[in-house]
Amino acid sequence: MALHLLELPLASLTRADLPPVCLITGATEGVEYRTVKFTWYPRWISLLAPALLLAAILAAIMTRRATAELPFTPQAYRRWRLGVWGFGLSAVLAVTLFITALVLLATERNAWAAAAFVSSVAIPVAAWFALVRDRQVVVKAIRDDALVLRIPSLEAARAISSHLAAHARGVLPEVASVLATDAAKSAPAPVGSTCASHPQVVANWICGRCGAFFCDACARFPTVGGPPLCARCFEVRAKEVVVSGALGLKRLQTAGFVVGLLALVPGCWPGLVGALIVNGLSLHRTLKVDGRPRQWMPVAGLVCCAVSVVVWVLLLVA
Structure with a gap:
């Protein structure tokens, strides 16, 4: 049995947003919601282990955390937690x-050493196959959205x-x-009100931004279960926030x-520490943007840090 991808919007991680379907067994009866905390960081940071300080700084900057209320049956949840603790x-x-x-x-006790x-x-291999393999909920990534x-x-x-897909329209948090x-x-x-965009359709909402009447087809929900905006205001405001x-x-x-x-100035160690932190954060945010605009700037900043370390x-x- 293989594991299957499930993408949950960060704005839809509560019991009010998710249907009662056990993530492990697929059961729909006897389901309980459990609060689960996830932590994730880019795995390529592990390759920087020889440069321990740099790896620690980047891991601290780029580690992401998320808390979700997820549906499980009691038996499946206990089995999952047993697998986590057992493998650890x-x-x-x-x-x-x-x-x-x-x-x-x-001490030359070779037989015992071999055993x-x-x-x-x-x-650990036996524990993996017995308790973990294809029985766990695994975090693959935590993105902005x-x-x-x-x-x-x-x-x-x-x-x-x-x-x-039927109840939410995902946007960045x-x-x-x-x-x-x-x-x-x-x-x-x-x-008796009619939609401003569809005069033949009855309006169900008044937009909180522009005051226009709009129907369900024009409704855009920023969060699951919350009130909507009209389609025009939703798109305009979303673009304004992205530009900002x-x-x-x-x-x-x-x-x-x-x-x-x-940081290239000899003896300027505060500049080196600051450059590592700021450029690490800058690279982290740049990698999350489509097209990765001006990616060369944080990369060049980190190269300057590496040169400074060599000089030191x-x-x-x-």
């Missing part, structure tokens, strides 16, 4: 056995995706918060590049 315990036991094997090897080595590999999971139940993935503020002023339209965010990104990229140049090492060696 097997990993600790594997490290202990590996260290024990090294000690036994040093410990084999056990250090076999135990969505939490991407891999779940065992194809039925649950299809049911939840269909439910969200920062855009949704602005639109939701405007939509909070929307109200039901008076009886792009301007802020350009300023961050420029600041990171300037601080990166400052040479000065210390000299």
Whole structure:
């Protein structure tokens, strides 16, 4: 049984947004909602492990967290948590056995050392197949707009995706918060009102931003379960927020590049630390934007940091 992708908008992570379908078994009866916390960071950061400080800074900057209320049956939830704890315990036991094997090897107790080595590999592998494989809810990515999971139940993935597609219109969280503020002023339209865009259709809403009457076909919902805006105001306000965010990104990229140049000054260690943080954040935000505009600026800033580190090492060696 393979795991299946499930993409949940960050604005739709509560029990009010998700149908009662167990993510692991696909069951629809006896389902309970459990609060689950997810943490994710880009896996390429692990390749920077030799540069421990840089890896730690980038991991701290780029780690994302999300909390969701997800549907499970009690048995499936217990089995999932058992798998998480069981595999973690097997990993600790594997490290202990590996260290024990090294000690036994040093004391020339080769037979026991070989047994410990084999056990250090076999135990986590057995735990993986017995408790984890194709039975877990795994976070694949946490983006600006969505939490991407891999779940065992194809039925649950299809049911939840269909439910969200029918009831929500996904937008970025920062855009949704602005639109939701405007939509909070929307109200039901008076009886007998007609839609401004479809005069032959009865209007159900008054737009909280422009005051126009609009029907269900023109309704755009910033958040699931919240009041809507008319289609025109929804699109206009969404573009305004995106443009404002792009301007802020350009300023961050420029600041990171300037601080990166400052880090090249010998002895300016505050500039080096600041450049690592600002350019790491700038690169993180740039990679999330379509087209990755002006990506060269945070990359150049980080290159300046690397050059500065080399200069520091040479000065210390000299």
